[in-house]
Amino acid sequence: MKTWSMVVELPTALLRSLTTAQVRLFAARSGWSSRTAKRGGPVLNHPTDGLTQIHLPSSDSDPDYAFRMRDAVIKLASSEKREPAALLHDLLLPAADILHIRLRSHDASNGTLPIDLGVKLFQAGQQVLTYAACSAQEPRAFYRTTTAGRVPQFMNRCLMGQSRNGDGYTATFAAPVTPDLQKTFADLPPTDDATANEVESLAVSAAPFERQVTLTLMRAVHTLKTAFEQGDTSGMAKHTDQGISANLCDALAELSVADQRAEVDIGVGWSKALPRVPFRLRHGVTFAQPEIVLLSAVGKELKRIEHRRQVVVGPITGLHAKPAELFDPFQGDVTVIAVVSGQKRSVRFTLSEEEYKQACNGHRDRLPVSVSGILSGEASSSIFRLTLPKGFKVVAPSAQPEGVPSGS
Numbered sequence: 001m002k003t004w005s006m007v008v009e010l011p012t013a014l015l016r017s018l019t020t021a022q023v024r025l026f027a028a029r030s031g032w033s034s035r036t037a038k039r040g041g042p043v044l045n046h047p048t049d050g051l052t053q054i055h056l057p058s059s060d061s062d063p064d065y066a067f068r069m070r071d072a073v074i075k076l077a078s079s080e081k082r083e084p085a086a087l088l089h090d091l092l093l094p095a096a097d098i099l100h101i102r103l104r105s106h107d108a109s110n111g112t113l114p115i116d117l118g119v120k121l122f123q124a125g126q127q128v129l130t131y132a133a134c135s136a137q138e139p140r141a142f143y144r145t146t147t148a149g150r151v152p153q154f155m156n157r158c159l160m161g162q163s164r165n166g167d168g169y170t171a172t173f174a175a176p177v178t179p180d181l182q183k184t185f186a187d188l189p190p191t192d193d194a195t196a197n198e199v200e201s202l203a204v205s206a207a208p209f210e211r212q213v214t215l216t217l218m219r220a221v222h223t224l225k226t227a228f229e230q231g232d233t234s235g236m237a238k239h240t241d242q243g244i245s246a247n248l249c250d251a252l253a254e255l256s257v258a259d260q261r262a263e264v265d266i267g268v269g270w271s272k273a274l275p276r277v278p279f280r281l282r283h284g285v286t287f288a289q290p291e292i293v294l295l296s297a298v299g300k301e302l303k304r305i306e307h308r309r310q311v312v313v314g315p316i317t318g319l320h321a322k323p324a325e326l327f328d329p330f331q332g333d334v335t336v337i338a339v340v341s342g343q344k345r346s347v348r349f350t351l352s353e354e355e356y357k358q359a360c361n362g363h364r365d366r367l368p369v370s371v372s373g374i375l376s377g378e379a380s381s382s383i384f385r386l387t388l389p390k391g392f393k394v395v396a397p398s399a400q401p402e403g404v405p406s407g408s
Helices: 012-017 020-029 065-080 084-092 115-137 151-157 196-206 209-230 236-242 246-253 289-307 353-364
Strands: 033-036 042-045 053-055 096-104 169-176 263-269 285-288 310-314 316-322 331-340 343-351 369-376 383-394
Touching (some): 096 209, 115 151, 115 169, 115 246, 343 369
Antiparallel strands (some): 042 053, 310 331, 369 383
């Protein structure tokens, strides 16, 4: 096992501020076992190497406290295949997912950046976390405000981390997470390419809100990267449930630089306070400079689509469900009578299984429904199609607006 014990220097003041509780939590999440020695402090045993142990100090007043903590950090870093200084930095943070945004360009080759570009990098970090939080709370293609619901509270808890040296310039941001002992993701099924999206959706919905934000962010950047690799970004509006929004794309597009060989790396160091991150999302994403430029165009298209969104309200006149098959999700087609351009028209849209059940209940109770989306169809069409449906709900009698058409 590789060690840095003879070469690494770690600040004594930081080692003294590190607690045995922080080390033991991190070690336990990494598979180390713990036992209490007859003399001295706790002993941690490596998960696979029976010869490697960590002897923690017995108390804060232990004369070799910093020495033992240094040994602990070095051995944990070796086990995790990380640099000791970086691991010490993360251990001292509160339980948090650590977002890393690294710019690799000619300007950043020596670990520094021009001030205006540095400001853009840190602003981008703030914005991508903000809009990932918006998407985790309520997926949309475009946000006009970020002050609703849990977003401000989440952002007020986020911290800026220490910038890191290396290949390029890295800005770090800590998104604190609250361990939820009732939801450890132990029931998540193993994943393969066919079920990865379902597993990711389950992981997001099962997680505390703070972890939902970072999972949503990584789902978004992975989906964008896949679209670039496949050469087709035309369907991004269909993936708002995976965190893609015009605002997120615009924030990342701000990192565009003149250097055509520049790259932007986005990754998350996942807090061990919440285990089981879906496999695809454990890894970072790299955007090349031409892809960063394209993000601006994707953002413009999402805004254009969102501006065409309209709400239709009316009674259900038709229901047709297509059961889920091997690689195809459940599809439930719903037809309503709604006022379109001043006239009664049939409007058809497709819902998820859960929303389709709500539609069936509304139809049974003879209640109108409401949904927003993008209408398509000629003025002479007998049926209009509503794509990208959002916000489906059954309208209670007390909330029904005037002018809702009847089903007859």
